[in-house]
Amino acid sequence: MKFARRMSSVHRSFIREILKAAVDPGIISFAGGLPNPRFFPVRELEEATRKVLSSDGAAALQYATTEGFPPLREMIAARYAARGTRVRPEEVLILNGSQQGLDLVAKVFVDPGDVVLVESPSYLAALQCFGFFEPRFLPLFMDSDGVCVRELTAALRDAEPKLFYAIPNFQNPSGISYSRERRREAARLLAGSSTVLVEDDPYGEIRFMGEDLPSIRACISEAGSTDSSVLLGTFSKIVSPGVRLGWIVAGTEIMERLVVAKQAADLHSNELTQRIVHRYLSDNDVNAHIQRIRDAYKRQRDLMVSAVKSLFPPDVSCTEPEGGMFLWMTLPQAVSAMTFFERSLERKVTFVPGAAFFTSGGGENTLRLNFSNCDEAMIDEGMTRLARVYSQMPGA
Amino acid sequence: MKFARRMSSVHRSFIREILKAAVDPGIISFAGGLPNPRFFPVRELEEATRKVLSSDGAAALQYATTEGFPPLREMIAARYAARGTRVRPEEVLILNGSQQGLDLVAKVFVDPGDVVLVESPSYLAALQCFGFFEPRFLPLFMDSDGVCVRELTAALRDAEPKLFYAIPNFQNPSGISYSRERRREAARLLAGSSTVLVEDDPYGEIRFMGEDLPSIRACISEAGSTDSSVLLGTFSKIVSPGVRLGWIVAGTEIMERLVVAKQAADLHSNELTQRIVHRYLSDNDVNAHIQRIRDAYKRQRDLMVSAVKSLFPPDVSCTEPEGGMFLWMTLPQAVSAMTFFERSLERKVTFVPGAAFFTSGGGENTLRLNFSNCDEAMIDEGMTRLARVYSQMPGA
Numbered sequence: 131m132k133f134a135r136r137m138s139s140v141h142r143s144f145i146r147e148i149l150k151a152a153v154d155p156g157i158i159s160f161a162g163g164l165p166n167p168r169f170f171p172v173r174e175l176e177e178a179t180r181k182v183l184s185s186d187g188a189a190a191l192q193y194a195t196t197e198g199f200p201p202l203r204e205m206i207a208a209r210y211a212a213r214g215t216r217v218r219p220e221e222v223l224i225l226n227g228s229q230q231g232l233d234l235v236a237k238v239f240v241d242p243g244d245v246v247l248v249e250s251p252s253y254l255a256a257l258q259c260f261g262f263f264e265p266r267f268l269p270l271f272m273d274s275d276g277v278c279v280r281e282l283t284a285a286l287r288d289a290e291p292k293l294f295y296a297i298p299n300f301q302n303p304s305g306i307s308y309s310r311e312r313r314r315e316a317a318r319l320l321a322g323s324s325t326v327l328v329e330d331d332p333y334g335e336i337r338f339m340g341e342d343l344p345s346i347r348a349c350i351s352e353a354g355s356t357d358s359s360v361l362l363g364t365f366s367k368i369v370s371p372g373v374r375l376g377w378i379v380a381g382t383e384i385m386e387r388l389v390v391a392k393q394a395a396d397l398h399s400n401e402l403t404q405r406i407v408h409r410y411l412s413d414n415d416v417n418a419h420i421q422r423i424r425d426a427y428k429r430q431r432d433l434m435v436s437a438v439k440s441l442f443p444p445d446v447s448c449t450e451p452e453g454g455m456f457l458w459m460t461l462p463q464a465v466s467a468m469t470f471f472e473r474s475l476e477r478k479v480t481f482v483p484g485a486a487f488f489t490s491g492g493g494e495n496t497l498r499l500n501f502s503n504c505d506e507a508m509i510d511e512g513m514t515r516l517a518r519v520y521s522q523m524p525g526a
Numbered sequence: 527m528k529f530a531r532r533m534s535s536v537h538r539s540f541i542r543e544i545l546k547a548a549v550d551p552g553i554i555s556f557a558g559g560l561p562n563p564r565f566f567p568v569r570e571l572e573e574a575t576r577k578v579l580s581s582d583g584a585a586a587l588q589y590a591t592t593e594g595f596p597p598l599r600e601m602i603a604a605r606y607a608a609r610g611t612r613v614r615p616e617e618v619l620i621l622n623g624s625q626q627g628l629d630l631v632a633k634v635f636v637d638p639g640d641v642v643l644v645e646s647p648s649y650l651a652a653l654q655c656f657g658f659f660e661p662r663f664l665p666l667f668m669d670s671d672g673v674c675v676r677e678l679t680a681a682l683r684d685a686e687p688k689l690f691y692a693i694p695n696f697q698n699p700s701g702i703s704y705s706r707e708r709r710r711e712a713a714r715l716l717a718g719s720s721t722v723l724v725e726d727d728p729y730g731e732i733r734f735m736g737e738d739l740p741s742i743r744a745c746i747s748e749a750g751s752t753d754s755s756v757l758l759g760t761f762s763k764i765v766s767p768g769v770r771l772g773w774i775v776a777g778t779e780i781m782e783r784l785v786v787a788k789q790a791a792d793l794h795s796n797e798l799t800q801r802i803v804h805r806y807l808s809d810n811d812v813n814a815h816i817q818r819i820r821d822a823y824k825r826q827r828d829l830m831v832s833a834v835k836s837l838f839p840p841d842v843s844c845t846e847p848e849g850g851m852f853l854w855m856t857l858p859q860a861v862s863a864m865t866f867f868e869r870s871l872e873r874k875v876t877f878v879p880g881a882a883f884f885t886s887g888g889g890e891n892t893l894r895l896n897f898s899n900c901d902e903a904m905i906d907e908g909m910t911r912l913a914r915v916y917s918q919m920p921g922a
Contacts, residue, residue, distance in 0.1 A: 131722055131754045132688065133783060134637045134659075140786055164589055172583030175798075179575045187568030191766035193560055226622050226770075230792040237658060241530045259790040262633060263530075292528065326527055358527045370587035372797035374622075387529060390536055394655040396626040400796050401768035402571075 136242075140261050154478070158512035161480040163302060163455060164503040169423045170370045171410060178409035182402070190405045196393045198224025198377070199404040205411055206363070206377055215348050221379050223388055224399045228332060228364040228376030232259040232295075234391045235328050235360060238384070239292050240265050247285050247294040249277055251458075251487030251496070253302045253330065256295055265292070267489040272301075274449075276308030279315050286323045293326050298346055299334045300454025303487045303498040307452055310343050317349030320359070326384075327359035332376075335368050335420055337453035338428035347379070357381030360388075365407055367455075368420050373403040427455065430501045430509055437513035442520060448499075455502035458484070461495040464525035468494065473523070479515045532638075536657050550874070554908035557876040559698060559851060560899040565819045566766045567806065574805035578798070586801045592789045594620025594773070595800040601807055602759070602773055611744050617775050619784055620795045624728060624760040624772030628652050628691075630787045631724050631756060632659040634780070635688050643681050643690040645673055647854075647883030647892070649698045649726065652691055661688070663885040668697075670845075672704030675711050682719045689722050694742055696729045696850025699883045699894040703848055706739050713745030716755070722780075723755035728772075731764050731816055733849035734824035743775070753777030756784075761803055763851075764816050769799040823851065826897040826905055833909035838916060844895075851898035854880070857891040860921035864890065869919070875911045 182190050197203065203222040210217040225231050232255075240246065242264035248257065250269030257267065268285055271278040276298060285291060296316070298308040308316070320327050329347050344352075347359045357380075364376035380388055392398070410416075434457055438448045449458045461467060467483040474480065484496030504512065520526055578586050593599065599618040606613040621627050628651075636642065638660035644653065646665030653663065664681055667674040672694060681687060692712070694704040704712070716723050725743050740748075743755045753776075760772035776784055788794070806812075830853055834844045845854045857863060863879040870876065880892030900908065916922055 131720055131779075132635075134633065134635050134640075136637075137634060137783055140790070162589070167584035167588050170584055170587040172579050172587065175587070176576060176579040176583075179579075180572060183568050183572040183575075187572075188563035188566055189768075191566040191568065191571070191768035192563050193558070193762075193767045226792040226796070233791045237530070238533060239528075239530050241532075244530075255790065255793065258786075262787065262790055324527055366589075370798075371589045372585075372587035374792065374794070374796045383527075387533055390654075391658065394536070394651065394658055395629045395791070396622040396770065397651065398770070400622070400770045400799060402766075403796060403798060 136262050136264050139264065140258065157478045157480060158504065158508050158515070159480045160499040160501070160504065160512060161482050162500055162503060164500070165367050165371060165455070166423070166426065166502050169419070169426070171414065171419065174410055174414050175370070175406060178406045178413065182405045182409050186405065190402045192401070194398050194401040196389050196398045198222070198399060199401065199408060202404050202408040205408060213342065215345060216351070217379050221381060221385060223378050223380070223385060223392060224404060225376045225378060225392070226396065226399050227366060227371070227374045228330065228362040228378070229255060229259065231360070231362045231376065231378040232256050232328070234378070234388050234395065235293070236260050236263045237391050238387045239326060245289045245291040247282070247291045247325070248489060249296060249301065250489065251303050251484060251493060252295065252489070253297060254486055256330065257489060260295070269489050272304060272306055274306060276306065276312035277316060279312070279319070282316060282319055286319055286325055291325045293328050294320065295328045295330065296346065297330045299331055299337070300451045300456070302332070302454070303456055303482070303484065304458040305449035305451030305454060305456050308343070308346070313343060313346050313349050317346050317353055320346070321350050321353045321355035324358070328362070329359060330362045332362070332364045332367055333454035334363070336424060336427060336455070338424040338431070339452040357383070360384060368416065368423065369407055369410065373407060375399065375403060375407055427502050430504065430506060431457070433506055433509045434499060434501045434513060437509065437517070441513060441517035443526065446520070455500055457499040457501060459497050459499060461497070462525060463495050465495055465523055467497040470497070470520065470523055473519045474516055477515045477519050479512045479519075532658050532660055535660065536654065553874045553876060554900065554904050554911070555876045556895040556897070556900065556908060557878050558896055558899060560896070561763050561767060561851070562819070562822065562898050565815070565822070567810065567815065570806055570810050571766070571802060574802045574809065578801045578805050582801065586798045588797070590794050590797040592785050592794045594618070594795060595797065595804060598800050598804040601804060609738065611741060612747070613775050617777060617781060619774050619776070619781060619788060620800060621772045621774060621788070622792065622795050623762060623767070623770045624726065624758040624774070625651060625655065626791070627756070627758045627772065627774040628655040628724070630774070630784050630791065631689070632656050633787050634783045635722060636661050641685045641687040643678070643687045643721070644885060645692060645697065646885065647699050647880060647889060648691065648885070649693060650883055652726065653885060656691070665885050668700060668702055670702060672702065672708035673712060675708070675715070678712060678715055682715055682721055687721045689724050690716065691724045691726065692742065693726045695727055695733070696847045696852070698728070698850070699852055699878070699880065700854040701845040701847030701850060701852050704739070704742070709739060709742050709745050713742050713749055716742070717746050717749045717751035720754070724758070725755060726758045728758070728760045728763055729850035730759070732820060732823060732851070734820040734827070735848040753779070756780060764812065764819065765803055765806065769803060770796065771799060771803055823898050826900065826902060827853070829902055829905045830895060830897045830909060833905065833913070837909060837913035839922065842916070851896055853895040853897060855893050855895060857893070858921060859891050861891055861919055863893040866893070866916060866919055869915050870912055873911045873915050875908045875915075
């Protein structure tokens with residue numbers, strides 16, 4: 131028995147291992163990336179299921195087309211239109227969570243040794259997923275307005291990258307958002323290149339401060355460029371992750387190949403939950419629902435940011451995201467976030483040490499805090515414990 | 527924009543294109559591989575959903591573990607035990623349909639150029655799925671008792687195959703089942719090799735004649751060999767395909783890698799439907815339900831077999847499967863199944879020409895007929911139309 135060569139370079143997700151370790155209900159976890167289950171529309175989904183099964187039971191339970199349930203694709207396109215982005219229903223492919231889009235895009239584009247540009251730090255499960263296709267990752271520095279233009283320019287010019295993977299809204303893990311100007315600049319650079327933009331936007335609708343900004347994909351289209359970008363979205367943060375429904379937006383040439391890859395990978399996405407979510411979105415005021423999530427997450431984010439400011443020394447900083455689910459904390463260079471993690475776990479608080487999010491080392495003094503999945507009392511208590519552990523840290 | 531090299535050798539599924547063409551409700555389709563929706567437990571699944579959401583709504587809608595819902599894995603293991611096969615729950619990984627298992631296994635094992643042994647003919651979507659990993663397919667001849675031992679022996683000895691992909695029960699497309707003796711012989715040969723068996727068993731529980739036979743995997747285990755085989759199963763044929771739930775059984779060493787691959791591909795399978803199907807299986811007599819499916823499919827199969835015998839000339843033959851969903855028809859060498867297909871479509875009956883199921887040409891005079899998804903009147907009418915078209919075929 132001999133495994134494929136690609137298996138020598140892939141590993142289990144450190145985060146998911148942490149999550150498994152942290153099932154002890156006494157632990158306060160800032161580690162995961164879980165939405166707050168308080169906002170899962172349980173009763174509404176039950177009602178939607180009843181309607182779907184009583185009106186279209188046989189169709190909902192049968193094999194279906196690879197592309198996805200047409201009315202759901204139309205609804206996704208309509209939701210983009212309402213936010214000012216032109217997307218045609220046939221440009222939408224329904225996925226088992228947007229994570230699957232990363233796998234399909236990598237399969238369609240990446241040969242071993244191809245360069246993939248990634249933000250530094252970047253989303254761990256994307257690095258893991260791309261890793262199966264044996265690319266060379268080229269990490270690009272991020273400042274508070276998004277990816278560094280100088281580095282992106284040089285990389286597009288010199289490295290012949292196949293893909294640029296970006297999360298412009300409230301990035302996981304850093305919480306950084308691209309400014310309007312930075313989006314336009316990135317779009318301009320990408321439009322003049324042969325590199326495909328993979329724009330991941332799981333949190334775009336969870337903006338609780340500031341103004342909505344266009345996707346980089348929309349900026350590329352405005353520049354009149356041919357369509358060499360894909361945009362990923364998900365129902366995980368606005369409805370529920372357990373239904374595993376996301377989507378990818380792509381033009382004809384890329385879409386054709388994505389559909390073939392999806393067909394080979396699992397034939398099609400869960401038809402029953404596609405119809406349930408479609409029914410749910412049709413029958414309920416989902417925008418009001420999203421507003422409630424935003425309001426709660428904003429309170430939780432505010433509380434966590436002010437805890438960092440008030441309970442930690444001034445040489446500890448954090449990002450102040452305008453949406454999403456994560457803060458990024460930077461400790462003084464001399465302090466090890468891994469040691470901080472181990473000691474915090476003893477006091478039953480967890481987070482994710484930042485080093486895991488970098489492809490080429492670094493970040494040993496950084497960490498990611500999730501604020502979406504804890505109520506305010508737990509954030510108070512957890513941050514107080516963290517500050518107490520921190521005060522005993524060597525180098526702090 | 528430049529696609530990966532693997533994309534030059536993959537194509538859309540011919541069958542799925544046929545299925546799309548055949549949405550005209552006037553068409554009698556023997557083309558698809560659809561279970562009969564009459565047997566979807568619509569009301570029972572509605573009831574199961576109600577229970578799951580009212581008792582564990584938040585957990586059912588949240589992110590979950592990659593391996594799958596533990597009680598469902600236990601139930602699958604228990605169902606194997608009831609049929610005499612020892613499977614531990616931790617050897618079961620829940621998938622988005624068993625098709626996903628093919629993608630994960632290929633990812634874990636296949637480097638470009640590796641040899642993959644396949645039955646000839648074989649399941650089209652498996653060939654398509656493996657194709658993304660650029661193997662060399664080595665097709666093995668099948669007789670009425672399963673894969674040809676002489677060819678398997680030679681291939682294992684000479685070709686260093688990574689995988690052997692087999693469907694021992696009521697194979698798709700041929701309807702052939704391995705005899706008990708052939709299973710043992712294949713197991714003995716595989717146990718002495720470094721080749722991994724990928725045993726696909728979507729139809730095993732839809733046996734309506736003859737006696738239940740052990741999986742090849744079970745025969746390998748009996749031979750005391752280390753665990754170098756995987757076994758795929760699915761709820762698509764006994765509950766419903768729309769819920770996209772299948773599984774793969776594997777030992778520790780392979781399972782570890784499959785879990786990493788699954789995690790990267792889509793984090794985990796739909797948690798809501800895993801719990802719904804678990805609830806459904808707990809609360810209902812699923813064995814009685816399966817027996818009803820078997821009884822109906824047997825009647826449909828009998829009708830189709832006797833139509834071939836009574837309506838076609840004696841030089842047209844078909845397999846007489848003891849279960850599953852497909853017949854395989856062989857026409858005289860001089861008759862083109864593709865021409866027969868085109869003319870039949872004009873008379874509004876479809877099937878799948880056999881050539882698509884062969885990796886290295888051949889089979890131009892063969893075709894696959896599905897008997898599960900048509901009621902008896904439609905089988906009568908469809909077979910009568912086919913026989914009429916056939917009587918006008920050149921060479922017939």
